[in-house]
Amino acid sequence: MSTPVEKGAVIVISSHVVRGSVGNRAAVFALEQLGIPVWALPTVVLPWHPGHGPSTRMTFSEAEFGSAIDDLVRAPWIGEVTAVLSGYLANAAQARAVARLVTALRQNCETLFYACDPVMGDIGGLYIATETATAIRDHLIPLASLATPNRFELAWLSGSPLESNAAIMDAALALGPSRMLVTSAHPMMAGGTGNLYLSGKTALLAENRLVDNAPNGLGDLMSALFLARLMEGLEEDRALQLATAAVFEILARTAKMGSDELALETHASSLATPMAMVQMRKLFHPAQKRRN
Numbered sequence: 097m098s099t100p101v102e103k104g105a106v107i108v109i110s111s112h113v114v115r116g117s118v119g120n121r122a123a124v125f126a127l128e129q130l131g132i133p134v135w136a137l138p139t140v141v142l143p144w145h146p147g148h149g150p151s152t153r154m155t156f157s158e159a160e161f162g163s164a165i166d167d168l169v170r171a172p173w174i175g176e177v178t179a180v181l182s183g184y185l186a187n188a189a190q191a192r193a194v195a196r197l198v199t200a201l202r203q204n205c206e207t208l209f210y211a212c213d214p215v216m217g218d219i220g221g222l223y224i225a226t227e228t229a230t231a232i233r234d235h236l237i238p239l240a241s242l243a244t245p246n247r248f249e250l251a252w253l254s255g256s257p258l259e260s261n262a263a264i265m266d267a268a269l270a271l272g273p274s275r276m277l278v279t280s281a282h283p284m285m286a287g288g289t290g291n292l293y294l295s296g297k298t299a300l301l302a303e304n305r306l307v308d309n310a311p312n313g314l315g316d317l318m319s320a321l322f323l324a325r326l327m328e329g330l331e332e333d334r335a336l337q338l339a340t341a342a343v344f345e346i347l348a349r350t351a352k353m354g355s356d357e358l359a360l361e362t363h364a365s366s367l368a369t370p371m372a373m374v375q376m377r378k379l380f381h382p383a384q385k386r387r388n
Contacts, residue, residue: 101209101241101326102178105133107168109194110183110215110316112138117358118145118313119184123320125360129367130324135177137164140186145312146223148356158189165193169200177201179209181323182236183316185224191231198239209326212240212273213319216249242275242326244319250278261292261301265382268294277322277336279315285375291318292379293336299379300333302340304372307347313358318343321367333376341370348372 106127111119124134139161141154156164168174180201182194198210214237216222216229233253237243251258254267261282268276274295281292281301289306293299321342325335345366350359360367 099207100329101323102207103132103327103329104178105135105176106179106181106323106327107135107137107177107197108181108183108320109137109185109190110139110181110213111186112136112141113144114142115144115357116148116313117311117317117360119316122313122316122358122360123181123183125364126317126320126367127324129364130321130328132324132327133176135168137168139184139190145357147312155186158187158193161190162193162196165197169197174201174204178205178207179211179323179327181211181213181319183213183319184215185228185232187225188227188231191228191235195235195239198236209241209323210239211242211244211319211323212236213244213315214249214253215315216245216252218246218248222252238272240273242277242323243271243273244277244279244315244322246315247278247280247282250276261290261379262382264292265294265299265379269382275332277318279318284377288375291336291340293332294381295332297381297383298332299381300336301377301379302336303375303377304340304344305348307344307351309351310347311350311356311358314343314347317346317358317360337374337376338370341372341374342367344374345370345372 108123120136124136127134143151202208214232258264276294278292281290283290288303290301290303321339349363
């Protein structure tokens with residue numbers, strides 16, 4: 097059984113959009129709906145998600161972002177913080193700054209939980225600079241208590257094609273974080289999609305129906321909800337089931353509305369008390385094979 101995650105405030109570091117439910121907008125809303133205090137630091141500010149078309153990109157200099165990180169380390173309230181969640185990063189310097197934050201906080205709180213959502217790309221390829229992706233791999237993944245890549249991101253991080261869930265598990269173990277949640281894993285049920293979770297000698301697959309043309313923000317939402325459920329003290333299988341159910345329920349209801357953004361505010365109750373059915377499966381953990 098994995099070490100429980102202490103409940104407290106979470107520093108969430110990701111992109112911010114004026115309109116929409118991606119990045120910090122999704123993660124902060126989800127965490128606060130589940131009663132988790134949040135300190136939110138944007139890495140970049142955009143009027144809307146780039147998938148909706150070009151818009152002004154408001155950025156911070158490397159020096160300004162680094163100074164803000166230093167301020168957080170010295171904050172008189174830093175003892176409130178028990179977890180850090182990072183998502184989209186605008187450049188390699190931000191990855192190094194986040195690594196500095198996590199390292200500094202662990203000097204005072206050895207149990208600090210760091211969830212790294214390596215927001216780098218999808219089936220179409222990387223949508224951040226290779227230098228930034230490399231910095232996430234080299235500086236942040238080794239510090240992570242939990243990593244939450246999608247299947248493409250794990251393939252890039254591990255340098256290997258992931259054509260089966262067995263390959264996903266092998267890559268997750270080789271990469272290193274003690275807990276790995278891989279979204280868009282290979283489903284076992286027709287017309288589905290899966291979230292594959294690996295921890296200790298536990299391997300779980302949570303499946304739900306695939307919804308076409310999904311809005312952006314599902315990965316941000318999943319990472320935040322799973323972290324919140326772990327901070328509630330739930331067992332990992334229950335935390336995975338509830339987080340998966342909530343994301344699917346929000347997605348299904350958003351699709352029914354015909355919205356181009358996740359309708360978090362309209363269906364906030366789905367975050368706390370999802371009713372959607374999720375197929376849970378225990379998979380054969382690679383460690384069992386090696387032991388035998």
